[in-house]
Amino acid sequence: MPQVDDSDRTELRDAVFPMPRALLQLIPSLICASAATAVVVGLGLVAGALAHAALAVALIWSVCAAQWYMVHRERMDQVVARRYLELLTHLQEPGLAPVFNAESLPAVDHRSPWYAPLTRIRDFLASFHDRQMQLETSRTALDIRLQRTLAQLELNAAVLSKVGEPVLAVDAYDELLLANSAAEMLLETHGEKRRIAGGSMRDKLTNMIADVRRRPVSAHRTEELEWTDAQGHKRWYRATVDNLRDQPSGFEHGGAVVVLRDVSAAREIQQQHAEFVSAASHEMKTPLAGIKAYVELLADGEAESETEREEFLDVITGQADRLQRLIENLLNIARIEAGVVQVSKSSRGVNEIAAEALEVLRPAAEAKQITLVSDLSPLYLGAMVDRDMLSQAIINLLSNAVKYTPQGGTVTLRSRLADHEIQIDVEDTGVGLSEEDCVRVFEKFYRVEKDKNMAAGTGLGLALAQHIVEDVHGGHLTVRSKLGQGSTFGITIPSAGRNA
């Protein structure tokens, strides 16, 4: 940065006090002046006019002084002008704005012929300096704002990356402007440019984006889209696409922001509910079909004998009882859902409850030629239990075993006392469960897909049993199974001795 430095000051001082150099320059004049003086003195001696000589000397010295003054002032003007020109030259250098103090600019002698133009230059330089100082202040303020904005951007990016739902923004050409980490899976890269990937979902998303892009005002669209990931798993996303036209910093030329919400779980629950309603209605329609058919047979006089009439009536009663049981089951589930189950526990023998449950399932097992084996402990297994509820849980396990064991198989009911706990196992030689099914089989409404056609069911039996064993009796319900090799469902509950 050019400044008024020491060398300039020396130059100026030399200009103001130029004696040695000026004297050298004046030597020829002084020699001439001395010669002339000698001549005049000679002439004066001759003429005897000392006064004239003195006058002449004064005149000559005056001329010299005037000449010296003129030279000095001209040099002064040159130095000042040169300095100003230097500063002006530096002003034109790009990226090199001069920094100087307006006060330090050399003064211009008002008697100089250059006074007017140099003053204008000085004023210009002074105002330039002021503007420069203002710009410097603004730049500092902008720097601070920039730092804050960058920090805010970093914070926004960090927050966005923590959002579990995919969020991304595209420009007018569907190229990616922004994507959080959850959205990364939806992107594919073409060289430098990244776009939304994902087969059918991409097409639908692109259509949605194109639609909101066309709208002149703020608009958004929401749709549920199916997505298949790299492993071939299907998921459902609720996609919301917004053109952000109502935002001051929104997209001006067709950009859009896409927010996806994974609704697969909700969809699955919907699906399970639909299947549950379907299964429940199927279960209810079957006994109703029996009642309706036999009432009609009676009405049409198809009963040819009293025995046959009684047979018809028995069927009607049996089917009505079955319907009632089903409704009770549904109500139990509804009560469990609502958390209003009445539990009444008392000290009971578990073997007795298990044996009764086995008898309930005997007709169904016999119909399928399934052997029911009772392997109950000879010990009295006392526990604090809700008799009806525990019975229901064992019946549900036995019923499942009979349902999913092929004709001619065996279902074993076993009870043991082990380490102050009562173990009740229902073991079958049935179709068995895969590892995934073992994990999911207690889920409400869950039914093993491949075995669905083997038997009717609501998908509630095991969920109900698990609730009874674990929540009501503080025990555990577990399953051990291998596909094609049968299953063992085990109830573990604390014995009365442990409770006491």
Add this chain to the structure above:
Amino acid sequence: MSKHVLLCDDETAIIRAAEIKLSRAGYRVTCCSDGQAALEAIQLETPDLLLTDCQMPRLGGLELIRRLRELEATHDLPIYMLTAKGFELSAEELKAKWNVLGVIAKPFSPREVLKLVDDLFAVGAV
């Protein structure tokens, strides 16, 4: 000779009601309690009509129909489906895909089943 109707349903009470109605009307009725038993019975003697449930142990109704359509003897066997599944089974789809004459929704009326069977044989469709 009376027409032979094969009834297939794991709900024995329901099947018995239809059997009583149809046999009193003069049809020869055979009952099976699952798809596998029906398939075996049909292979022994092809009936004139099959009424089958959908959801049964061992062999379901749809699988039974699929297998029957693969056999030459039963490729054109008239079949009605009995089901409590209602709207889940499309009669049009069943007709187009497996040539199923119709779907009888449970709970059904034995009277209506008899009428359906009477009409089927009266028009000489089979």
